[in-house]
Amino acid sequence: MKKWKCDFLGTYLKRLWNDDLVNSNQKNDCSPILKQTLVALAPLLLTICSGMTSGYSAILLPQLKMNSTININDEEASWIASMAALPMAIGSVVGGFLVEKTGRRATHAISCMPTLIGWLLIYFASNIEMILAGRFVTGFCVGLLGSATGVYIGETSEPAFRGFLLAGISFSIAFGLFLSHLLGTFLHWRTTALISSLLPIASQLILLFVPESPSFLAKKQDQEKAEKSFYWCRGHTEQAKKELTIMLERQKQQVPTSQATSIRDRIDELLVPEFLKPLGIIVVFIVANQWAGINAITFYTVTIMKKTIGEGVNEYVAMLTVDTIRVLMSILACILLRRLGRRPLAIVSGIGTSLALISLSASIYLAKFYPNLTFGTYIPMTSLVAYIAFVSVGFVPLPWAMIGEVFPMKTRSIGSGISSFMAFTAFFTVVKTSPGMLAELGTSGTFLTYSVVATVATVFVCFYLPETKGKALHEIEDKFKDKALKTAKVKHDNH
Structure with missing residues (x-):
């Protein structure tokens, strides 16, 4: 019986791969959306692991300080917390190179083994050096995935479902954070690392x-x-055939990368509006995404909760509360991106984030001078929850989702690499500067700073963020080309 089941599974998987080539008129054994979901599932599992990497230090450090065979001081604890963030930007550059040279799927396959090794280093750690090495390796792999995941999902999914699947990136990160904190609340840090290594x-x-x-x-x-x-991913619909024909025709018209050997040729490929415009939009959006402060909340949940609400905060309850809100709003983002589109969600998220941050900052500031006000902790708590909800439903998922959509096919890997590098650099600066900002500006001043960034970003997306919902990738590329041609024509007519 067991052998029969294995033979049946092997035969089915082989047929699943080949069924679209046997007969283009034959009905598929498996619907395209299920296949696209299967393709997305592999990188999304690794992205959950990325979320666990970011959240792991929050449960690791308390256990090491309380009762562990590995003793650490405050300086060593800060290195453990930041070690995963240090190599992320470097990993995104390497990831951009791998995506271009070895492929999108291949980059994810390459990332699996070092990710596994990183978590096993932590699991078997007998000293702080092994923990630091494991954190560095897993953080580097997070950077690799930043360049690859959005591109791979974007290129293998159809326009109707692309937004939903790309929003899964943000959900996976949020779920990974929640999972690491949940496991670490009840299990030993070594057990949590071992479970993480299974992904x-x-x-x-x-x-x-x-x-x-x-x-x-x-x-x-x-x-x-x-x-x-x-055809394996998309089936044989008329829309799919049309997209494939356009993609292949455009690729034939381009000079193969192997022939564009000079540095000047490579630079010329980048100095075109259809690359520079989406790059500028995504970089501004993704840096603003980080400087809206969500990762400051993630890394310093307990400190911020105590300053916002009061000292009677249970650190594990605070972490899991924030994580739960992020997970729920990430699920909602997947649904809304399928139904609404990018621009409306970005604008609503930006306005809600800005107002919630301003309300939070004002209520904390007023509480210093008027401690007997009747609103107590209700307004700060409500504002904080609203902030996490609004920023998680739009500002957090959208830039990462759109990385896989807005860049032209020829320079998509370079665009994703640069965007990811800027995102992880901003991520590190936010995490690094947050304690100093809280000390120098106070909690109200810190949140006011984040609100200014969120407000500027909201105005920016109102004017410049393109709508990509329901559009094929070549249509998005053409939109930037058309704008560039119209601008050039206006300038020419004026002269």
Whole structure:
């Protein structure tokens, strides 16, 4: 019986890969959306692991300080907390290179083994050096995924479901944070690390049965494999056939990367409006995303809760409360991106984030001078919850989702690498400067600073953020080209 089941599974997976090539008129055994979800599941499992990497220090450090065979001081604790963030920006640069040279799927496959090794280093750690090494390796892999995940999901999903699947990136990070804090609340830090190490194994197994990105294969001049991959993911609908034809025709018109050997040729590929405009939009949006302060809350939940609400805050309850709100709002973001679109969600999220931060800052400031006011802790608490909800439903998921949509096929890996590098650099600066800002500006001043960033970002997206809902990737690219051509035509007519 067991052998029969294994043979049946093997035969089904093989047929799942080949069914679209056997007969283009044959009905698929598995619907395209299920296949696209399967493709997305592998990188999203690794992204959950990324969330666990960011959240792990919050449960590791208290256990090491309270009762552990590894003794640490405050300086060593700060290094453990920040060690994962240090290599993220570097990892995003390496990830951008791997996405371009080895492929989108291949980059995720390459990330699985070092991620596993990093968590096992922590699990078997007998000294602080092994913990630091494990944190560094897992943080580096988070950077690798920042460049690859959005691009891979964006290129393998159809326009109708692309926003939903791309929003899964933010959900996976939020769920990873929640999972690491939940496990660490009840389990030993070594057990939590061991459970975390299972995710890259599961991801690697799924990657064995899903194809490489059709856009990457087309870029490498492998038309047969590109068609096979595209039809496996998308089926044989008229819309899919049209998109495939356009993608292959455009790729034939481009000079192969291997022939563009000079530095000048590479630079010229980047100095075009269809690359520079989306790069500017995403970089501003993603840096503002970080400086709206959500990761300051994530890393310093207890400190901020005590300053905002009072001293009687249970640190584990505070962490899990914040995590639960983020997870729920990330789920809502997946649904809203499927139904609404990018621009409306970004604007509503930005306005809500700004107002909640201003309310939070004002209520904390007034409480210093009027401690007997009747609103007590209700307004600060309500404002804090509203802030986490609004920033998590739009500002957090949208930039990462749109990385996989707005860049042209030829320079998509470079655009994702630069955007991820800027995001992780901003991430590190926010986490590093938050304690100093809380000390120098106070809690009200810190949140006021974040509110200014959120307000400026909201105005920016109102004017410049494109709507990509329901559009094929080549249509998004053409939109930036059309704008550039219209601008050039106006300038020419004026002269």
